[in-house]
Amino acid sequence: MILIDVAIVLVALSLLAAVVRLVRGPSDADRGLAGDLVFFGFVALVALVGLRADSELVFDVVLVATLVGFLASLSIARLVTGGKR
Secondary structure, three states, rough: HHHHHHHHHHHHHHHHHHHHHHOOOOOOHHHHHHHHHHHHHHHHHHHHHHHHHHOOOOOOOOHHHHHHHHHHHHHHHHHHHOOOO
């Protein structure tokens, strides 16, 4: 249990750094990447809290959120590149 608590703290710290990059990012690509990191960090926090609470429902939520996040990452990449392939 202590390992899960340490992981939660580390993911929360990385989320804080990503939010700073999201706000201060010099380019749209930096902001897009930071937005992805914030989303997937939040999904990781949900997964870790689900492990800590010993909940089986969390696996389904994390799976769906990861698929949605992947599609959002593709959309942000297309937006940053101006629609070029």
